[in-house]
Amino acid sequence: MDQALRQEQADTERLADPDRSSLPTPAARPALLVDDLSLAFGAIRAVDSVSFSAAPGEIVALVGHSGSGKSTLLRLIAGLDRPDAGRVVIDGREVSGPDAFVPPEARGIGMMFQDYALFPHLSVLKNVLFGLRRLRAEEAMARARTALDRVGLRHRENDFPHMLSGGEQQRVALARAMVPGPGLLMMDEPFSNLDRRTRDVIREETSGVLRESGTTTLVVTHDADDAMRIADRIMMMQGGRIVQSGNAEDLYKHPRSLQVARFFCELNEISGTCGNGVVSTPLGDVSAPEIAEGAAATVCLRPKEIRLFAPSPGDRTGTVISGQCLGDSVLVHLAVPELDRPLRVVVPATDAPAPGQTVGFAAGNVLVFPAN
Amino acid sequence: MSATAATFGHSAAALKRGGARGWLIASAVAAVLVAAPIIALVAIATRGSGDVWVHLLTHVLPTATLNTMLLLAGVGAFVVFIGAGAAWLVTAYDFPGRRILDWALLLPLAVPTYIVAYAYLDLLHPIGPIQSAIRAVLGFTSPSQLRLPEIRSIGGAIILLGFVLYPYVYLSTRALFLMQAAGLLDAARTLGAGRYGVFFRVALPLARPAIAIGASLALMETLNDVGASEFLGVRTLTLSIYSTWINQSNLPGAAQLALVMLAVVVLLVVIERRARRGQRFAGRSQRTAPAARQRLTGAKAALALILGLIPVLIGFGAPAIHLLIRAIHRIDFAGLSGTIVNEAANTVGVSAAATAIAVGLGLVVAYGARLDPGRLGGVLLRVASLGYALPGTVIAIGLLSPLAGLDNLVDGISRGMLGVSTGLLLSGSAAALIYAYVTRFLAVSAGGADAGLSKVSVTLDHSARTLGETATGTLRRIHLPLIRPALGAAAILVFVDCMKELPATLLLRPLNFETLATHLYGEAARGTYEDGAVAALAIVLVGLLPVILLARLSGPTILRQGRLDS
Numbered sequence: 001m002d003q004a005l006r007q008e009q010a011d012t013e014r015l016a017d018p019d020r021s022s023l024p025t026p027a028a029r030p031a032l033l034v035d036d037l038s039l040a041f042g043a044i045r046a047v048d049s050v051s052f053s054a055a056p057g058e059i060v061a062l063v064g065h066s067g068s069g070k071s072t073l074l075r076l077i078a079g080l081d082r083p084d085a086g087r088v089v090i091d092g093r094e095v096s097g098p099d100a101f102v103p104p105e106a107r108g109i110g111m112m113f114q115d116y117a118l119f120p121h122l123s124v125l126k127n128v129l130f131g132l133r134r135l136r137a138e139e140a141m142a143r144a145r146t147a148l149d150r151v152g153l154r155h156r157e158n159d160f161p162h163m164l165s166g167g168e169q170q171r172v173a174l175a176r177a178m179v180p181g182p183g184l185l186m187m188d189e190p191f192s193n194l195d196r197r198t199r200d201v202i203r204e205e206t207s208g209v210l211r212e213s214g215t216t217t218l219v220v221t222h223d224a225d226d227a228m229r230i231a232d233r234i235m236m237m238q239g240g241r242i243v244q245s246g247n248a249e250d251l252y253k254h255p256r257s258l259q260v261a262r263f264f265c266e267l268n269e270i271s272g273t274c275g276n277g278v279v280s281t282p283l284g285d286v287s288a289p290e291i292a293e294g295a296a297a298t299v300c301l302r303p304k305e306i307r308l309f310a311p312s313p314g315d316r317t318g319t320v321i322s323g324q325c326l327g328d329s330v331l332v333h334l335a336v337p338e339l340d341r342p343l344r345v346v347v348p349a350t351d352a353p354a355p356g357q358t359v360g361f362a363a364g365n366v367l368v369f370p371a372n
Numbered sequence: 373m374s375a376t377a378a379t380f381g382h383s384a385a386a387l388k389r390g391g392a393r394g395w396l397i398a399s400a401v402a403a404v405l406v407a408a409p410i411i412a413l414v415a416i417a418t419r420g421s422g423d424v425w426v427h428l429l430t431h432v433l434p435t436a437t438l439n440t441m442l443l444l445a446g447v448g449a450f451v452v453f454i455g456a457g458a459a460w461l462v463t464a465y466d467f468p469g470r471r472i473l474d475w476a477l478l479l480p481l482a483v484p485t486y487i488v489a490y491a492y493l494d495l496l497h498p499i500g501p502i503q504s505a506i507r508a509v510l511g512f513t514s515p516s517q518l519r520l521p522e523i524r525s526i527g528g529a530i531i532l533l534g535f536v537l538y539p540y541v542y543l544s545t546r547a548l549f550l551m552q553a554a555g556l557l558d559a560a561r562t563l564g565a566g567r568y569g570v571f572f573r574v575a576l577p578l579a580r581p582a583i584a585i586g587a588s589l590a591l592m593e594t595l596n597d598v599g600a601s602e603f604l605g606v607r608t609l610t611l612s613i614y615s616t617w618i619n620q621s622n623l624p625g626a627a628q629l630a631l632v633m634l635a636v637v638v639l640l641v642v643i644e645r646r647a648r649r650g651q652r653f654a655g656r657s658q659r660t661a662p663a664a665r666q667r668l669t670g671a672k673a674a675l676a677l678i679l680g681l682i683p684v685l686i687g688f689g690a691p692a693i694h695l696l697i698r699a700i701h702r703i704d705f706a707g708l709s710g711t712i713v714n715e716a717a718n719t720v721g722v723s724a725a726a727t728a729i730a731v732g733l734g735l736v737v738a739y740g741a742r743l744d745p746g747r748l749g750g751v752l753l754r755v756a757s758l759g760y761a762l763p764g765t766v767i768a769i770g771l772l773s774p775l776a777g778l779d780n781l782v783d784g785i786s787r788g789m790l791g792v793s794t795g796l797l798l799s800g801s802a803a804a805l806i807y808a809y810v811t812r813f814l815a816v817s818a819g820g821a822d823a824g825l826s827k828v829s830v831t832l833d834h835s836a837r838t839l840g841e842t843a844t845g846t847l848r849r850i851h852l853p854l855i856r857p858a859l860g861a862a863a864i865l866v867f868v869d870c871m872k873e874l875p876a877t878l879l880l881r882p883l884n885f886e887t888l889a890t891h892l893y894g895e896a897a898r899g900t901y902e903d904g905a906v907a908a909l910a911i912v913l914v915g916l917l918p919v920i921l922l923a924r925l926s927g928p929t930i931l932r933q934g935r936l937d938s
Contacts, residue, residue, distance in 0.1 A: 080834050104837040105845075111838035117831035121853045130849075131839030180839060 029092055031056040031216035032077070032184050037086030037096075039076055046072040048240035049086070054184075054233075057214040059207075061231035063221055063263065069240040070220045074186050077218065078111055079104035091183045110182030110215075114189040116173040118161035124148070124172050125157035131180040147175040150209060167198040174206055178213065185210070185217045191226055203229055224264045228252070236260050258298055258369040267300040268343050271371060279368055282338035283316065288368040296371035301363045303346040308332070308353060311360035318343060320357045325349070334361065392743035392843060396752065399740030402733045403755035406811050409770025410758070413634070416627040416773055424625040428616070433632065436612040440636065442526055443533070443601070443608060444591050450534030451590045454683050455541025456583055460571060461680050463549040466665035467673035473680040475923035478543065480536040480687025482915030484872045486599020486889070487908045488536045489529075490896045491691035493603055494698070496523045501694075529604045535687035537593055541586030543922065548582035549575060567666065584647035588640045595636060596763040598875040603896050609633045610875065613765045617879065623772060630766045641761045692912055698905035712891070712903045716910060719887040722802050723870035726809035727817075730866045731859060733810065734817025739847055742825050742833075753818060760815035764876030767808050771880065775799040775807070800882055808876040813866045820862025824855030861921055868918050872911055 030053035039047045046069045054060045062070045075081045077088050079095060079102060087097035090109065095102040110131075118127050128147055132140035148154045151171035153164075161169060170190065177185055190206065191199050207230045210217050221227055227234045228248040235245040236259075244256045255261035258269075272281035274291040281299050291297050311317045318334040321342055330352035333342040345361065353359050458477050462470055480488075495502050498515040507517070522528065576583075601608045609629060617626040668676050733756070741753035759767065775798045786794045798804050828851060836846040852859075874889045881890060888907040895904035 075834075078834070078838055080837070103842070104834070105840045105842055107838075109838055111834060113831040113835060115829060115831055117829060117835040119832060119835075119850055121850075130836065130841070133840070176835075176839070182838075186838075 029056075030054060030089075031058070031091055032218070033087075033089040034073075034077065035087040035089070037073070037076055037088065038084050039072060039081060040084055045240045047076060047083070050237075050240070050242055051086075052235060052242060052245065054216055054218065056216055058233065059210055059217045059219065059231050061219045061221060061227035061234045062237060063224065063227045063234055064237035065222060065263075068237040070237045071188055072240075073237070074111075074188055074218065074220050077184075078109055078186055079107050108183045110177035110180065110185040112173050112177045112185070112187040112190050114192055116161075116169045116193075118169055118172055118176075120161055123158050123160055124153065124164070127161065127172060128157075128176045128179055130176065143179055144175075147179040148172075151175045151205070165198075166194050167202050170194060170202055171205070174209065178209065178215065183216065185215045187217065187219045189221055190219065192221070192223065206230070228264075236263060255367065258300070258371075261300055261367055261369065265302050266344070267302060267367075268306075270299045270301070270339065272297050272299055283336070283363075286366055286368055291368065291370055298369050298371045300367040300369070301343070302365065302367075303331070303344045305364040306343065306345045307362050307364065308334075308345060308347055308351070308359045309361075311358060315360035316362070317358050317360050320353045320355050320359060322355055323352050334359070336361075392740070392749070395736065395740040395743055395843060396748055398736045399749060399752040399756065402737050402814065403752045405733075405807070406756050406759050406814055408774055409767050409808075409811060410634070410762070411770075412774045413627050413630055413766065413770035416624050416769075417631045419624050424616075424620070424622050425628060428612075428625050428629065432612050432616070433629065436607055436609045436629070437632065439526060439601075439606055440595070440609045440633075443529060443606060444594060444636075446526070446530030447533045447537060447594045448587050448591055450530055451538040451541045452583055452587050454534065454538040455586055455590075456545050456576070456579065458538070458542050458680060458683060459546035459549055459579075460575065461676060463546060464567070464571070464575075464665060465668050465676055467668040467676045469677045469680075470665075473677070473684070475919075476684045476688075477680065478539050478919045478922055479684055479689075479916075481539045481922070482912050482919050483536045483688055483691055484599075484874070484889075484911060484915070485533055485536060485593065485597040486603065486874055486893065486896070487695075487911060488532050488687070488691050489600035489603040490892060490904065490908060491694050492523055492528075492532055493896070494901065495690060495694050496520065524603075524605045526604075526606050529601060529606045532604070533594055533597065533600060535683055537590040538683060538687070540590040540593070541583055544582040544586035544589075545579050548579045581647040581650035584650075585644055588644035588647065591640055592637070592761050592763075595633065595640070596765075596875060598765060598878065599893055599896070609636070610763055610765050613769060614875065614879065617769060617772075623769070626769045630769045633763060633766060637761050637763070637766070644761075692909075695905050695909040695912060698901070699909040702903060702906055706902075708906070709903055711886075712888075712906050715886045715888050715891050715907065718802075718885060719871050719889070722805050722809070722887070723867050725802075726806045726813070726870045727863050727867040729806065730810045730814050730817040731821075731863050734814055734819075734862065735821045735847075735859065737814070737818045738821035738825055739851070741822065742830075743843060753822065757815035757818055759812045762812060764808070764812060764873055765879065767811050768876040768879035771804060771808055771811075772799065775804050799880075802882060802885065804880045805877060805882075805885075808880050809870045809873060812873070812876065813869050816865050816869060817859075817862045820858050820865065821855065824858025824862075825851060827858075828854050864921055865918050868914055871914050 032054040034050055034052050037047055037050045038045065048069070050069075050073060052060075062073065064070045072081065076083050076096065077090075079088075082101060083096055088095050089097075090107060093102075094100050095107050119130065122130070125144060125148070128144040129140055132143060135143070145154060145157070148157055151174060153168060153171055153175070156164065156168065161172070164172065170193070174190075177187075191203055194202055203226065210230075219226070219230060231248070233245065233247055234251050235242050236251065237243065238259055244251055244260050246254075251260060252264045255264065261267060270281045270283060272279040272286075274288055274293060274295050274297050276293075277287060277289045277291075278285045279288045279291065279297045279299055283299075286299050288297060309315075316336070316338075318336040321333040321335050323333075324331040326346070328349055329346050330349050332345045332347060332352065334345055335342050343361070347353075462474050462477065483491075494500055497503065498519065503515065503520060506520075507513070507515070523532070595610065597608075598610050598614055601611050609632060613626050613629045613633065616622050616629060737753050737756045741749040743749055776796075779794075779796050779798050779800070782797050783794045786792050798807070832850055833846055836850050837843070841849060871887075872889060874893060877887055877890055878893060881887070886894070888911055892904045892907045892911070895902060895907075
């Protein structure tokens with residue numbers, strides 16, 4: 001109870017002073033601590049000994065393919081599922097663990113769902129008021145209206161959820177989850193039901209609201225773009241475990257596995273075998289000291305990191321099969337004699353070669369992983 | 373909250389979410405209430421009935437079992453033939469009157485088995501309206517010159533029960549025919565199958581699970597029937613149980629017969645469950661663009677309409693009109709007697725009380741299952757729903773001894789502490805009756821609540837919970853407003869089922885307590901026809917409520933279908 005009150009107070013202060021920035025400070029007590037958390041459904045280890053923490057105000061994205069365990073992890077933290085082992089500590093209070101299980105309604109968290117889960121029988125305003133029952137009526141009303149103002153939907157407060165567009169529903173869901181001032185906000189695929197244009201706008205807005213309020217947030221998404229644009233830190237899950245964690249640049253530039261690399265970028269993949277610390281491919285040798293001798297390896301070239309140029313003798317060349325306009329860039333399919341599949345190359349629209357043309361190519365950055 | 377969860381350690385560890393425990397305890401109580409009569413039945417039966425069992429085994433059981441089996445087989449075949457045929461007629465063809473037939477074919481559901489038997493005994497009596505009319509047409513003057521086959525026979529019972537129970541098959545099969553992808557039927561036609569080939573080689577085999585579900589429900593009703601078989605002189609198991617207790621006051625003997633019947637019930641439930649599993653697979657097939665109906669004109673259209681009207685007229689039209697006429701005569705002649713008004717009040721009173729309890733418990737059990745799906749909650753929901761398959765006689769026989777035991781206990785405590793005898797507090801009052809109704813019809817309300825809840829996305833629960841609302845508060849603020857229509861519909865179904873219920877009412881009602889159904893039974897058994905028609909008509913009219921409900925539920929489908937046709 002104390003906790004909740006303090007939280008509300010903190011939130012009121014934030015609302016009163018929107019400019020106050022709350023940068024994550026590593027020294028501070030983590031807003032969320034997950035310690036060796038596990039849950040199995042029969043033989044499937046949906047969440048397998050996961051540990052991490054989030055600093056106050058930090059926005060952490062949990063990414064992975066469907067079935068990687070990210071949504072289950074979210075539900076465990078929210079208290080919607082009970083872990084088999086491990087602890088969840090929110091703002092210093094153990095809410096799941098061997099000695100405690102706090103039901104979701106008493107955890108002081110907010111949650112947003114992929115389908116928004118707006119209550120269909122309540123108006124927009126009443127949806128936002130739902131979590132404010134502990135406040136006096138006038139105060140609750142004032143805060144709900146402020147929150148609706150913040151997402152630009154004050155004028156729709158008497159409408160019902162089915163009357164709103166997808167983007168508007170998302171905004172109401174955000175306002176509803178934020179208004180009680182949760183110590184931790186969790187979002188499950190918050191943008192996946194929006195069309196692309198709306199998605200960009202809403203993502204910016206949501207990010208703005210989260211930063212302004214300094215809310216510690218955990219976003220689950222299967223979309224690399226969402227994660228890179230909104231999060232301070234990205235954690236990639238696979239098979240119930242966190243396989244890599246870091247900022248967007250880390251995961252993009254230094255992926256630790258082929259899966260992580262594939263998740264963040266489309267790749268041209270070429271197989272080869274490792275010998276003497278070098279992977280031999282039809283396109284030449286790549287140094288790979290960390291790959292075992294004789295093991296199969298996959299060499300990856302990002303489409304945007306391949307350069308095309310007018311060939312000189314001795315250069316590797318390919319023939320342009322087609323060019324697809326992507327707006328300000330062009331996706332070129334390049335037939336290379338040594339490869340059985342065409343290389344995909346993305347070049348600025350101004351530099352796009354014509355189909356049939358023979359061009360030279362060179363890869364800038366090359367990633368090498370053990371083949372799986 | 374965390375402290376209590378920790379205190380309960382292991383039991384709490386079985387629960388998925390906080391706050392579910394209270395709901396599960398309440399569900400468990402409901403499940404125990406439903407299971408109690410079955411457990412008691414086994415206990416009584418194993419106590420042995422001495423010599424009576426030998427008598428039952430040699431003289432009663434063989435005939436009763438044979439009759440029951442014959443009746444089940446006959447009714448089963450008959451309801452499948454009429455139900456599936458009618459469903460195909462209204463889904464594969466279009467003809468003038470088809471829209472009306474669509475819902476009119478449900479009307480016989482409003483006529484309980486004992487009322488259709490009661491009405492036809494009168495209608496087909498040698499000097500009744502039908503036989504007299506036939507004689508007048510043929511120029512005979514005396515009943516001895518022309519006799520129709522005796523309706524008081526197992527054949528008569530099969531036909532009469534079949535004509536009021538076929539809607540179970542019609543309903544489930546029609547829904548499945550409407551769902552069947554047109555693509556499949558079109559594919560069959562392009563492969564050279566004609567209309568009949570499509571029906572017998574594709575539509576019917578695909579509908580087999582739906583037919584099995586409908587038929588098993590119809591057979592459960594058949595097994596439950598005590599009135600029709602008595603009026604028509606068919607000594608079934610149900611009737612034997614009833615008379616073993618009423619006429620010979622032999623509870624263990626009745627319980628032993630009831631156990632035999634329970635075995636038959638289990639068989640029916642297994643058939644139904646397997647069929648439902650099969651349907652899940654058959655129903656999920658493709659995207660369902662419904663097949664266009666073939667338009668019939670002229671003589672063919674008239675034939676289709678007549679064929680479709682036959683079951684409606686026999687199962688509903690004739691008995692309802694007959695009862696209406698008799699009731700009007702009776703009221704003209706003697707006015708509305710005080711007795712019947714009193715009985716109507718009794719009926720409504722116990723039915724309303726049972727409905728309120730059943731809907732309340734049904735909601736508890738369904739919500740418990742939602743909070744803890746697939747585990748304890750789901751099991752409790754299934755146990756609490758056992759009653760739908762249990763014939764009223766079985767429940768009543770099973771309840772007699774626990775209720776008497778409870779009465780003795782309360783009486784003993786009361787006499788010991790207060791010096792006052794409470795007498796037969798439960799078994800001597802309508803409480804026993806209400807208990808039996810709730811046990812028997814809890815499946816209807818729990819099923820209704822469960823179906824309603826299943827349409828509410830579980831993320832709404834999660835939203836409410838993470839916004840600080842408890843499990844109970846979530847039910848009150850989110851689910852109740854959203855599932856109110858489903859609960860209302862369930863309440864109507866339970867209420868009407870209670871009003872129609874005969875076998876348990878006969879066995880458990882307090883002395884001098886008559887409902888409309890028992891009144892009718894008494895008059896039919898005595899061979900008198902005084903207020904019986906009024907009581908029967910009242911039951912049929914109330915019974916129309918769920919039919920209207922069902923017709924409205926399937927309404928949108930019918931409408932959408934109609935629009936696609938044009």
